[in-house]
Amino acid sequence: MTAASLSSQPLDNDDIDQADIDQAALATYVLGLGDDALIVAQRLGEWITRAPQIEEDIALGNIALDLLGQARTLLGYAGEVDGNVTGMPRDEDDLAFLRDEREFRNVHLVEIENGDFAVTMARQLIFSSYQYELYTALLTSIDPTLSALAGKAVKEVAYHRDHATQWVLRLGDGTPESHERMQAALDQVWPYVEEIFDTADTADILAALPGIAADPAALRPAWSRYVENVITTATLSVPTPTWRSRGGRSGYHTENLGHLLPEMQNLHRSHPGASW
Amino acid sequence: MTIAPDETPPVVTASAANLLTVPQLREIAGAVPDPEIPVLTLHDLGILRDVQLAADGTVEVTLTPTYTGCPATAVIAGDVETALRTAGIARIKVRTVLSPAWTTDWMSQDGHRKLREYGIAPPGACQPAQSTPSALTAPRSIGLTLSARCPRCGSTTTREISRFGSTPCKSLWSCLSCAEPFDSFKAI
Numbered sequence: 208m209t210a211a212s213l214s215s216q217p218l219d220n221d222d223i224d225q226a227d228i229d230q231a232a233l234a235t236y237v238l239g240l241g242d243d244a245l246i247v248a249q250r251l252g253e254w255i256t257r258a259p260q261i262e263e264d265i266a267l268g269n270i271a272l273d274l275l276g277q278a279r280t281l282l283g284y285a286g287e288v289d290g291n292v293t294g295m296p297r298d299e300d301d302l303a304f305l306r307d308e309r310e311f312r313n314v315h316l317v318e319i320e321n322g323d324f325a326v327t328m329a330r331q332l333i334f335s336s337y338q339y340e341l342y343t344a345l346l347t348s349i350d351p352t353l354s355a356l357a358g359k360a361v362k363e364v365a366y367h368r369d370h371a372t373q374w375v376l377r378l379g380d381g382t383p384e385s386h387e388r389m390q391a392a393l394d395q396v397w398p399y400v401e402e403i404f405d406t407a408d409t410a411d412i413l414a415a416l417p418g419i420a421a422d423p424a425a426l427r428p429a430w431s432r433y434v435e436n437v438i439t440t441a442t443l444s445v446p447t448p449t450w451r452s453r454g455g456r457s458g459y460h461t462e463n464l465g466h467l468l469p470e471m472q473n474l475h476r477s478h479p480g481a482s483w
Numbered sequence: 484m485t486i487a488p489d490e491t492p493p494v495v496t497a498s499a500a501n502l503l504t505v506p507q508l509r510e511i512a513g514a515v516p517d518p519e520i521p522v523l524t525l526h527d528l529g530i531l532r533d534v535q536l537a538a539d540g541t542v543e544v545t546l547t548p549t550y551t552g553c554p555a556t557a558v559i560a561g562d563v564e565t566a567l568r569t570a571g572i573a574r575i576k577v578r579t580v581l582s583p584a585w586t587t588d589w590m591s592q593d594g595h596r597k598l599r600e601y602g603i604a605p606p607g608a609c610q611p612a613q614s615t616p617s618a619l620t621a622p623r624s625i626g627l628t629l630s631a632r633c634p635r636c637g638s639t640t641t642r643e644i645s646r647f648g649s650t651p652c653k654s655l656w657s658c659l660s661c662a663e664p665f666d667s668f669k670a671i
Contacts, residue, residue: 212573257507262644262645262647262655265644265645265647265648265649265655266645266646268647269647269648269651270647272550272553272554272651273550273551273552273651274552275552276550276551276552276553277551277552279551280551280581290617313631318561348529351582355552355580355581355582358582358583358584359548359550359581359582359584359585360551360582361671362671363550363551363651366646366669366671369646370646370647397597405633426555447666
């Protein structure tokens with residue numbers, strides 16, 4: 208990752224006065240989005256050589272690569288903005304490889320284990336549909352870095368969403384076994400949905416960033432319309448979970464992240480500064 | 484991204500920058516081949532956004548990536564620097580910007596022809612993200628999209644195998660007329 212860093216639009220944009228913007232809030236907001244993309248990319252990478260067919264190895268690898276590219280831009284920006292506050296800017300590698308579990312701000316959905324292919328597709332349907340609404344909203348953000356990334360990423364995410372949609376339709380409306388396993392996968396993943404749109408832990412941050420951040424609660428109606436249409440078209444039912452996850456945006460995570468991070472960070476921590 | 488020369492520039496190179504005009508510099512940078520689809524130049528791809536010559540002789544090149552995670556981006560920046568250095572330029576800055584987002588509509592007509600001859604179906608006209616082909620637009624129909632023309636036999640009786648191919652910018656197709664598989668450049 209160190210070979211090149213994507214620098215987006217310069218910060219000294221005339222449209223906004225940087226001095227008026229709460230830099231700490233902006234850094235925390237962007238970090239959450241970047242961590243979501245990074246962790247789900249790592250999870251998708253675990254499928255490579257294990258997918259049910261070679262086309263899926265390629266597809267999941269490609270989707271992971273898009274998400275990693277988005278994570279690089281977001282983490283690089285978060286580290287730069289955070290540096291305005293602390294006086295110690297960090298780059299994308301510092302943030303990806305040198306933080307511990309409690310410092311990650313991703314939602315729990317992205318860190319849960321891949322499960323079978325249906326579980327991964329259920330997670331992808333939920334996450335890519337959320338990202339599609341998120342980036343669509345950020346197209347009009349007054350933050351030039353976020354709107355530039357959104358313009359690029361919304362096109363990529365449209366393909367991710369369609370990929371998951373095709374599989375949920377195929378499995379849900381397929382054989383009795385594929386239908387049953389796709390429904391079981393939705394049931395397993397659905398308790399992690401609420402947290403994505405919950406603003407309880409991030410209300411102060413969102414309030415500090417009007418016109419910059421996208422309020423996740425406002426993304427939900429369009430998200431629900433799309434996802435519920437896919438599920439019912441696939442002859443499946445929208446689950447009604449009895450519990451819900453919370454805490455990812457505050458740094459509280461499931462045990463899953465504790466297993467994921469050492470594998471992701473080991474090389475960088477064992478060989479500081481290594482590149483190829 | 485900034486690639487700054489580490490070595491002290493040789494004396495002749497300073498004058499080389501002065502001798503070359505911006506259109507000439509643009510031609511040199513634009514003629515660099517894409518590392519993954521070498522039949523296309525950066526000009527053909529439409530990812531060379533700007534070339535400027537600063538007062539101190541620094542040549543500033545602005546590129547845009549095809550996809551945010553495209554691993555070729557760093558290689559391309561390095562190749563542009565090498566090409567300009569070979570032409571005698573000592574001070575080179577290459578930076579990457581995301582906005583406005585690259586679209587396959589920026590690919591040249593020459594690029595389309597070269598892709599076809601290389602065996603890759605060129606991209607169709609780009610659609611807005613909101614109307615990107617979705618399996619849902621025709622319920623029960625999987626993978627509804629406009630058919631890609633087989634670059635080998637010209638048939639439009641083709642089938643999409645996977646929307647993701649060997650690089651982020653391509654999808655995988657199969658021709659039902661000549662039975663050959665082929666790559667198609669995704670319209671984004």
